[in-house]
Amino acid sequence: MSSQAPHPTLLIPGPIEFDDAVLNSMSHYSESHVSAPFVSLFGETLTMLRKLFQTEDPASQPFIISGSGTLGWDQVAANLAEPGDDVLVLHTGYFADSFADCFETYGVRATQLKAAIGDRPQQDEVEKALKEKKYKLITITHTDTSTGVLSEIEGVAKLVRRVSPETLIVVDGVCSIGCEDLQFDNWGVDCAITASQKAIGCPAGLSIVMASGRAIQSFKNRKTPPATYFASWKNWMPVMQNYEAKKPSYFATPSPQLIHALHTALTQLLSRPLSERFQIHKDNSQKVKKAITDMGLKQLASKPENQANGMTTIYLPEGLTPPEILPTLMKKGVIFAGGLHKEIAAKYLRFGHMGVSVMDPKRDDMDRALKALKEALAEVKKS
Amino acid sequence: MSSQAPHPTLLIPGPIEFDDAVLNSMSHYSESHVSAPFVSLFGETLTMLRKLFQTEDPASQPFIISGSGTLGWDQVAANLAEPGDDVLVLHTGYFADSFADCFETYGVRATQLKAAIGDRPQQDEVEKALKEKKYKLITITHTDTSTGVLSEIEGVAKLVRRVSPETLIVVDGVCSIGCEDLQFDNWGVDCAITASQKAIGCPAGLSIVMASGRAIQSFKNRKTPPATYFASWKNWMPVMQNYEAKKPSYFATPSPQLIHALHTALTQLLSRPLSERFQIHKDNSQKVKKAITDMGLKQLASKPENQANGMTTIYLPEGLTPPEILPTLMKKGVIFAGGLHKEIAAKYLRFGHMGVSVMDPKRDDMDRALKALKEALAEVKKS
Numbered sequence: 001m002s003s004q005a006p007h008p009t010l011l012i013p014g015p016i017e018f019d020d021a022v023l024n025s026m027s028h029y030s031e032s033h034v035s036a037p038f039v040s041l042f043g044e045t046l047t048m049l050r051k052l053f054q055t056e057d058p059a060s061q062p063f064i065i066s067g068s069g070t071l072g073w074d075q076v077a078a079n080l081a082e083p084g085d086d087v088l089v090l091h092t093g094y095f096a097d098s099f100a101d102c103f104e105t106y107g108v109r110a111t112q113l114k115a116a117i118g119d120r121p122q123q124d125e126v127e128k129a130l131k132e133k134k135y136k137l138i139t140i141t142h143t144d145t146s147t148g149v150l151s152e153i154e155g156v157a158k159l160v161r162r163v164s165p166e167t168l169i170v171v172d173g174v175c176s177i178g179c180e181d182l183q184f185d186n187w188g189v190d191c192a193i194t195a196s197q198k199a200i201g202c203p204a205g206l207s208i209v210m211a212s213g214r215a216i217q218s219f220k221n222r223k224t225p226p227a228t229y230f231a232s233w234k235n236w237m238p239v240m241q242n243y244e245a246k247k248p249s250y251f252a253t254p255s256p257q258l259i260h261a262l263h264t265a266l267t268q269l270l271s272r273p274l275s276e277r278f279q280i281h282k283d284n285s286q287k288v289k290k291a292i293t294d295m296g297l298k299q300l301a302s303k304p305e306n307q308a309n310g311m312t313t314i315y316l317p318e319g320l321t322p323p324e325i326l327p328t329l330m331k332k333g334v335i336f337a338g339g340l341h342k343e344i345a346a347k348y349l350r351f352g353h354m355g356v357s358v359m360d361p362k363r364d365d366m367d368r369a370l371k372a373l374k375e376a377l378a379e380v381k382k383s
Numbered sequence: 384m385s386s387q388a389p390h391p392t393l394l395i396p397g398p399i400e401f402d403d404a405v406l407n408s409m410s411h412y413s414e415s416h417v418s419a420p421f422v423s424l425f426g427e428t429l430t431m432l433r434k435l436f437q438t439e440d441p442a443s444q445p446f447i448i449s450g451s452g453t454l455g456w457d458q459v460a461a462n463l464a465e466p467g468d469d470v471l472v473l474h475t476g477y478f479a480d481s482f483a484d485c486f487e488t489y490g491v492r493a494t495q496l497k498a499a500i501g502d503r504p505q506q507d508e509v510e511k512a513l514k515e516k517k518y519k520l521i522t523i524t525h526t527d528t529s530t531g532v533l534s535e536i537e538g539v540a541k542l543v544r545r546v547s548p549e550t551l552i553v554v555d556g557v558c559s560i561g562c563e564d565l566q567f568d569n570w571g572v573d574c575a576i577t578a579s580q581k582a583i584g585c586p587a588g589l590s591i592v593m594a595s596g597r598a599i600q601s602f603k604n605r606k607t608p609p610a611t612y613f614a615s616w617k618n619w620m621p622v623m624q625n626y627e628a629k630k631p632s633y634f635a636t637p638s639p640q641l642i643h644a645l646h647t648a649l650t651q652l653l654s655r656p657l658s659e660r661f662q663i664h665k666d667n668s669q670k671v672k673k674a675i676t677d678m679g680l681k682q683l684a685s686k687p688e689n690q691a692n693g694m695t696t697i698y699l700p701e702g703l704t705p706p707e708i709l710p711t712l713m714k715k716g717v718i719f720a721g722g723l724h725k726e727i728a729a730k731y732l733r734f735g736h737m738g739v740s741v742m743d744p745k746r747d748d749m750d751r752a753l754k755a756l757k758e759a760l761a762e763v764k765k766s
Contacts (some may be wrong), residue, residue, distance in 0.1 A: 004410075005412055007414075010415060014636070015413050015414070015416065015636065015639065018412075023411075027407055027409045028406075029388055029406070030390075030400050030586070031390075032393060032395055032718055032720070066450050066451050066454075066587070066588050067613060068635040068637070069635065069636065070612070070636075071450075074611065077612065102612040105609070105610070105611065105615070197636060197638075203639070203640040204637065204639065204640075205449050205638035225488065226488070227488070227610065228611060229453070229456060229460070229484065229489070230457045230613075230614065231613065232488070251453070252450075252451040252452065252453035253398065253453075253580060254587065255586060255587040256398065257406075257409055257587075258588055335415055335418070
């Protein structure tokens with residue numbers, strides 16, 4: 001039995017449903033941010049992130065900062081790029097446009113390589129772009145939450161290393177870390193950013209970043225100081241290193257309650273092999289995608305190989321809009337999200353299937369959601 | 384009876400002890416950040432902030448952003464100043480140095496007006512400084528948490544308006560909002576920043592800001608775009624205005640759980656007149672300061688008129704350092720903080736007395752703390 005008050009099941013691509021133990025950690029009694037127990041807890045949390053990101057290189061540097069996934073973009077733009085640098089942004093939806101905006105804010109020139117809606121840039125296009133200009137870094141959105149398109153990180157990373165070895169490889173993993181395989185060391189990723197409230201399963205409020213030794217070296221070799229104060233690695237790196245060494249340290253006050261919740265979420269997440277977790281997400285995703293197809297519905301992410309495993313984007317039948325079906329779904333106890341991609345927002349739904357909703361065998365979220373969707377479609381068609 | 388696990392009472396100048404109802408709100412079930420119930424809750428929270436800051440001017444604009452108090456500095460430096468601008472920073476401790484650092488990060492020239500440790504700049508010095516240069520804004524730390532020095536906002540604000548009417552008046556109220564009187568409209572304050580975890584009594588993780596109509600106008604008249612993405616009012620202002628109008632809106636994902644906790648804390652805080660709340664903090668502060676003096680101890684904040692009401696900074700007897708007494712205090716169930724001001728950190732303690740520890744008549748935190756301090760001093764002297 002859950003200790004949570006009865007509520008409709010939240011099946012949007014984040015925030016997701018949270019485990020009772022994680023939510024209970026949110027109400028931990030007040031602690032000093034420099035006390036030994038809290039510093040130790042923060043240090044353990046950072047060390048667990050290394051496992052989550054699959055990095056064993058001691059030069060890799062994790063960061064946890066109060067904020068949201070968006071703050072990770074500022075961290076990349078202000079710490080890994082310098083004003084006047086060129087960066088290449090692979091576009092698979094809304095979030096590439098915003099990441100590019102963020103770079104421009106810091107005087108960094110962002111070139112976007114766009115694909116058709118529901119698709120992703122092809123490797124030969126990426127290769128061509130990399131040969132045209134010297135890029136300080138390339139960004140790849142692992143799963144774009146607006147389209148449900150999954151990028152192919154391993155292949156693109158290999159390509160970048162071959163064609164433009166000095167270009168740093170940055171992954172926006174906000175909607176992927178914790179549900180999609182990301183082998184930070186093996187694939188040569190230099191920086192991956194995420195947030196707490198998606199596949200990691202901890203309430204929103206934390207920006208989570210992993211930087212490679214190569215990224216940290218590039219940061220140390222900057223000609224100009226970082227163009228941010230709150231998100232500056234110059235300010236945070238010593239603090240994170242001290243925490244992990246279990247030494248008190250201070251730059252800005254972290255949120256002890258959120259760190260407790262993240263510690264609980266990561267402990268649960270790492271209690272079984274990551275490969276198993278990814279497979280369960282994949283199996284559930286396949287089940288959802290098959291059910292959607294059986295209902296006669298199409299997905300935005302058009303090809304099986306570019307469909308995310310943590311969410312599904314569903315085109316509604318011609319003429320039906322999200323506001324016409326979401327309330328019916330809500331009455332049936334499930335919350336989906338409407339569209340987010342500007343050009344087609346009124347035409348599709350987004351269904352998130354990450355974390356406890358697929359991992360906890362005591363929950364029937366997936367079956368209830370698919371049943372609700374089928375019934376709701378029939379009802380709104382009739383009316 | 385508290386629903387919290389037994390723990391030593393946290394009496395540092397933030398985070399403070401939290402009320403059970405506030406902590407329980409932290410474990411609220413997961414909600415969409417754009418759902419009607421959450422948007423309505425966020426809107427109410429913003430409206431309550433207007434009452435807390437004592438502003439009735441509809442042109443005033445509240446902001447709540449995931450982060451910490453420090454993010455408020457970035458908001459001021461990147462939204463209210465422009466590269467090349469001069470700003471005047473009144474220095475009453477550690478936090479002025481950091482605020483000045485933050486300005487410099489954004490290319491803003493910060494001139495600090497310093498006072499001796501434990502004192503604050505005098506009005507004739509401020510007047511002289513204002514006449515020497517044209518300052519875009521002046522910053523005043525209401526209570527500097529490193530020294531316990533209280534600034535005199537009303538008088539300085541009046542002076543600025545007389546001598547340099549175009550200069551914006553910015554108050555760092557991280558350790559004052561909720562326990563010291565700050566009359567935003569009446570005193571002509573243009574921007575006040577704070578954090579959730581101090582006198583407001585909500586766990587850390589939120590940067591809270593109020594900007595006057597004049598500040599917003601100055602922001603709109605900028606010649607250059609804001610030099611931050613995550614902390615940009617260009618990105619957040621429409622979102623905050625939509626929330627307060629109960630319309631869903633999105634820039635970056637807020638933390639529903641923290642907003643629930645802040646809503647609960649503000650509801651409790653505003654359930655009685657602010658004047659009563661300030662008086663109770665003052666009465667408790669007087670009691671602490673008298674007891675300290677009776678123990679033969681001196682304070683850093685040297686004059687009665689510049690002593691904060693939410694905390695007390697206590698010089699230890701000659702030769703005794705914080706690490707020698709803090710563990711004894713901890714054994715007696717209370718946690719104080721050590722020194723923070725670089726030059727004298729090893730010589731003093733900081734005792735926070737804000738929020739439920741003074742407001743809740745069912746708690747005996749103050750008496751226990753003073754008893755523990757007296758006993759601990761006697762014990763460490765003997766050993």
